[in-house]
Amino acid sequence: MxxxxxxxxxxxxxxxxxxxxxxxxxxxxxxxxxxxxxxxxxxxxxxxxxxxxxxxxxxxxxxxxxxxxxxxxxxxxxxxxxxxxxxxxxxxxxxxxxxxxxxxxxxxxxxxxxxxxxxxxxxxxxxxxxxxxxxxxxxxxxxxxxxxLLSPSEAKFYLVNSNATTETIALFYNLNKIARTSFIVGQQDAFNSFFNDATGISDMKKTTGNDPGLLGSDFMFIADDGNDETGGNFYYKHELKIKADVVEAYNKGMVNTFAWHMREPFEGDHFYTASMTDFQKNNAFISILPGGENHNYYKAKLDKVAKVTKSLVGNDGKLIPIIFRPFHEFDGNWFWWGKDYCTPQQFIDLWRFTVNYLKDTKDVNNMLFAFSPDRHYTSEAQYLERYPGDTYVDILGMDNYGDFNNQGMVGLAQANAKLKILTDLAKQKVKIAALTESCFFVTPGTNTPIPNFYTQDLYNSLTDNDVKLSYMMFWSNIAASYCVPAPSNSNANDFIAFSNKTDVLLQNSLPNVYELPE
CATH class of the missing domain: 2.60.40.2030 (CalX-beta domain)
Structure with missing residues (x-):
């Protein structure tokens, strides 16, 4: 037989x-x-x-x-x-x-x-x-x-900061849960920067009727050498405005995230290496490592970041959770913290110092930490080359402009493949996955919108192949260019259709991200 x-x-x-x-x-x-x-x-x-x-x-x-x-x-x-x-x-x-x-x-x-x-x-x-x-x-x-499936009662075990506030734990849990079925759409400086300088409500709200679900801000002016914290000071005025925007966003139920375009520590003038001397480029990062000549300068900047973060309080009297995204796009060479100016181990050492100093020395308990290279990876190993470890990261992100810059199907497929790597890692490590910056800049008179960019190109890249993101963020609109169209722009209807997809969350459709379910 x-x-x-x-x-x-x-x-x-x-x-x-x-x-x-x-x-x-x-x-x-x-x-x-x-x-x-x-x-x-x-x-x-x-x-x-x-x-x-x-x-x-x-x-x-x-x-x-x-x-x-x-x-x-x-x-x-x-x-x-x-x-x-x-x-x-x-x-x-x-x-x-x-x-x-x-x-x-x-x-x-x-x-x-x-x-x-x-x-x-x-x-x-x-x-x-x-x-x-x-x-x-x-x-x-x-x-x-x-x-x-992360449970509400056990979410606290997966955060970098074991002393995180209840609202910060809830934000982590709810971002993790959101990614199963949908994703939040946000914009940098949504309450401050507008196409054609059309002040007032956010450009996203002008077009769709709703604010973004996430607001991006920056510690650059807040931590600037010139901020003397006096009423007439240019940088302090920006600090007050940014803090007010964060409170407004929180009170509306939105998520807050902060980048940091920190200026180099020798002269305090620039963050782009194109504007720096060779000495500054080659020594800025190393100088703020523990033992470096500018380490105390760096700690003073972190003191300012901590002070401001701990001062953010909503109308409910509670500390406002923020996502902190330092040293972004570190796999490029346009910032002084880029890969050409420090070794992987030096980057890891400074990241770990930064996290430990903020949470342990300064007792900042309303902060999640986001790790976000640019798009220069094609494998898990490349993505993790400068990864400081699960103990030091809450959010796995990526900034990506190049693959969306009118590169056709090849660029879109590359974007999706990189997001797939990122989201698979986030699932494996119980982290939050995000497209932390992106945009196709439209400058009327110089270039034209890509047909169906939002509803097809972008949306498909964010969702194909079981990509699971918690949020994505458009960069700022400015007077001459936009990432999010105003109502008068020819691609406004495409953006409206994108925002109306059932898995796209703007401010009006957000769950209460600051409350843990029973």
Whole structure:
């Protein structure tokens, strides 16, 4: 009789085993600084003779020591007979966040019914590492991965800052949740910069009837050497205006994000290297590292950033959460913090110092940290070349103008592929994914709008191939050029149609991003 190979059909079954603590007291009883460990089953088809699957045990943050996680194995499939034996213990190595338990199918000649494997986490070897709600997972040795769904009560474990305010934790959780079905559309300086200097409401509201869902601001003028914090000072006036805009945005339920076009530390005049001397270009970044000649100067700038961030209070009396995006587009060479002017390790060292100084020394607890290179990567390895580690980043972003600059289908496909890399990493690391800056600048008299740019080119790049973003941000409109059309521009209807798509969120359609669900 012909040998019949056993094919085991694999269906994902997740069982949720509740924590032993009373749900009403979990917030108080669980120290926020502890590390959470969870388990999910992986994607793929597990069947004889060649296809395999497995489970991923994930820690919410990296730990400085190995974490040994114990688990039990159950199910109708036999450990060591139907699949290569798994031991009952898995080790998450120091300074990493996950370990895979492979389920490697053993081929035999018997025909069998569908079988399953179930793993339940039982304990860890460290009292600072606790089991999360997702502590059990099963797979029937075909098909889809478990989708890791961040829970409101456990979101706090995945933030950089374990002392983050409740509203900051809620923002992180809700941005993560939004990405499953939609994305927020924002604009830099929406309340300050207008096409044709048409002051008043934001250009996006002029065109669509609604403000953007996210407001971009900058610490440049706030932290400028010339800001003496007196009433008639040019830079201080900008500081007051920016702070007022942030409060307005928060009171409207919008998200706030800050970039920082920090001027070089020697003369304090420029941030673009094209305007700097060779000495400034080659020494600016190195000089603000710990031990560098301008390190104290840099700390004074961070003191100002901290002071302003901690002064942002909404009408509800609560600190306003912000997304802080320092050293953006660092994989280019147009800024003095670019790749030509520091090594990957120097960049990582300064990033880590910056985060630690703000959250630990200055007690800034209403800030999420965003990592955003430009578009100069085509692989995960390239994206992560200067990545400071999961412990120091909340948001994985990318700035991308070039691929949208009338490059046709090739450029759009490249943009989508890079966003796919970014969003897959964010899902893997439990981070927020975002297109942190983008635009096709239209300058009437110089160039013309791209037909269907918003509804087709941009939208498809942001959503094709299961790209999952929490938000995207257009750059500022200015007097002569625009990223978001005014009502009189020929592509206004295209933008209106884009904004009316069911998965596009402007201010009017935002959920309450500053409240955690029960």
């Amino acid at each position: 012909k040998k019949v190979l056993k094919y085991i059909v694999l269906v994902i079954i997740i069982s949720f085993v509740g924590c032993s603590k009373d749900s009403t007291s979990e917030e108080d009883d669980t120290p926020i600084e502890k590390i959470l460990v969870t388990i999910v089953s992986n994607s793929g088809t597990a069947s004889e003779p060649a296809n395999h699957s497995g489970f991923t045990i994930r820690a919410s943050k990296a730990f400085e020591e190995n974490i040994i996680v114990s688990y039990t194995v159950n199910g109708s499939a036999t450990n060591g007979t139907d699949y290569i034996e798994i031991s009952g213990n898995a080790t998450i190595l120091a300074n990493t966040t996950s370990i895979i338990i492979p389920i490697t199918i053993i081929d035999d000649s018997e025909s069998e019914e569908i079988e399953n494997v179930s793993i339940t986490l039982t304990n860890t070897d460290n009292s600072n590492v606790i089991l999360g709600t997702l502590n059990s997972a099963s797979l029937n040795i075909t098909n889809e991965a478990d989708e890791f």
